[in-house]
Amino acid sequence: MSAQGSATAPQPGAGEESTAAAGRQGLAIIGGGKIGEALLSGLVRRGGPDGIVVCERSPERAAELSARYGVPVLDLAEAAARCRVLLLAVKPQDIGTLLGLLAGRVDPGHLVVSVAAGVPTGTIEAALPDGVPVVRVMPNTPALVDEGMSVLSAGAHADEAHLDEAEALLAAVGRVRRVPEAQQDAVTALSGSGPAYFFYLVEAMIDAGILLGLPRALAADLIVQTALGSAVMLRDSGEHPVQLREAVTSPGGTTIAAIRELERHGVRAALIAAIEAAHARSVELGRDAKDR
Numbered sequence: 638m639s640a641q642g643s644a645t646a647p648q649p650g651a652g653e654e655s656t657a658a659a660g661r662q663g664l665a666i667i668g669g670g671k672i673g674e675a676l677l678s679g680l681v682r683r684g685g686p687d688g689i690v691v692c693e694r695s696p697e698r699a700a701e702l703s704a705r706y707g708v709p710v711l712d713l714a715e716a717a718a719r720c721r722v723l724l725l726a727v728k729p730q731d732i733g734t735l736l737g738l739l740a741g742r743v744d745p746g747h748l749v750v751s752v753a754a755g756v757p758t759g760t761i762e763a764a765l766p767d768g769v770p771v772v773r774v775m776p777n778t779p780a781l782v783d784e785g786m787s788v789l790s791a792g793a794h795a796d797e798a799h800l801d802e803a804e805a806l807l808a809a810v811g812r813v814r815r816v817p818e819a820q821q822d823a824v825t826a827l828s829g830s831g832p833a834y835f836f837y838l839v840e841a842m843i844d845a846g847i848l849l850g851l852p853r854a855l856a857a858d859l860i861v862q863t864a865l866g867s868a869v870m871l872r873d874s875g876e877h878p879v880q881l882r883e884a885v886t887s888p889g890g891t892t893i894a895a896i897r898e899l900e901r902h903g904v905r906a907a908l909i910a911a912i913e914a915a916h917a918r919s920v921e922l923g924r925d926a927k928d929r
């Protein structure tokens with residue numbers, strides 16, 4: 638059921654193409670891994686759009702997603718024939734193969750939305766028939782809880798209506814912003830990978846609680862609620878992070894003792910270097926995808 642179609646599908650003639658395009662609706666999520674599932678679960682929970690299907694290379698994974706979300710699993714040929722929006726959620730290393738399989742099956746009546754880190758719209762466009770609209774999106778996994786951050790950029794053939802369509806899709810699972818594509822590698826390093834940095838910091842703080850003798854469950858509860866409360870303050874207070882931090886930092890108190898250690902260990906510089914490395918990797922993934 639989840640087997641992929643062959644790359645040598647016959648090309649439709651012009652008349653057949655527009656008839657086929659008129660009959661398409663709905664969304665195919667191609668690649669049902671971690672981010673594919675995060676988007677799928679949010680979209681299903683929000684009840685839309687109509688006609689969501691999944692294409693997944695692994696039959697076991699395909700069966701799991703179908704059972705969990707009640708969506709049909711189609712092969713690529715069926716999905717491209719039936720769905721107007723094709724959301725590519727495979728690894729950057731797999732995008733070239735996938736585009737090769739899709740090339741004979743898509744036309745300008747489709748909208749291709751790619752979440753592959755680093756992969757420029759130009760690389761996707763070059764692998765597909767001329768004129769296919771492509772929107773590049775960098776989502777993140779908090780889409781699973783409707784708190785995603787998705788950032789969109791239009792390719793050469795995507796107009797405002799295509800961006801609106803992609804935005805409506807992603808807005809079902811969180812906030813959406815639009816940027817020029819040149820900023821997408823930085824976006825990937827910040828909000829795409831960002832949840833992992835926060836989980837890492839939370840892990841370290843829970844470890845600290847355990848070192849100080851607290852039960853793990855208690856330490857986790859304290860830190861997770863503190864992270865949530867801090868995030869809501871950052872979002873809603875209108876204050877700069879420095880002001881919020883200063884309000885916690887009493888003269889001669891506990892917080893300044895901790896902040897001095899963070900500065901002494903270069904945590905600020907480490908975070909900046911880490912995000913710079915993620916940016917460099919996104920650029921590299923894009924170059925590799927072009928060469929494949």
Ligand SMILES: NC(=O)C1=CN([C@@H]2O[C@H](COP(=O)(O)OP(=O)(O)OC[C@H]3O[C@@H](n4cnc5c(N)ncnc54)[C@H](O)[C@@H]3O)[C@@H](O)[C@H]2O)C=CC1
Pocket residue numbers: 641667668669670671672673692693694695698726727728729731734735752753754755775776777778829830
């Ligand atoms: N995991 C994350 O937090 C985020 C990931 N991304 C991007 O999303 C993409 C997917 O990432 P993950 O979900 O983490 O990877 P993953 O490895 O969990 O999922 C990829 C899935 O695609 C499937 N697949 C590969 N080739 C296929 C094909 N030809 N047809 C159908 N299915 C195919 C694989 O079997 C796998 O289940 C990557 O390009 C990544 O850069 C973007 C934002 C956040």
Ligand SMILES: O=C(O)[C@@H]1CCC=N1
Pocket residue numbers: 754825829830
């Ligand atoms: O680690 C990665 O490459 C993907 C892209 C952004 C988040 N996860």
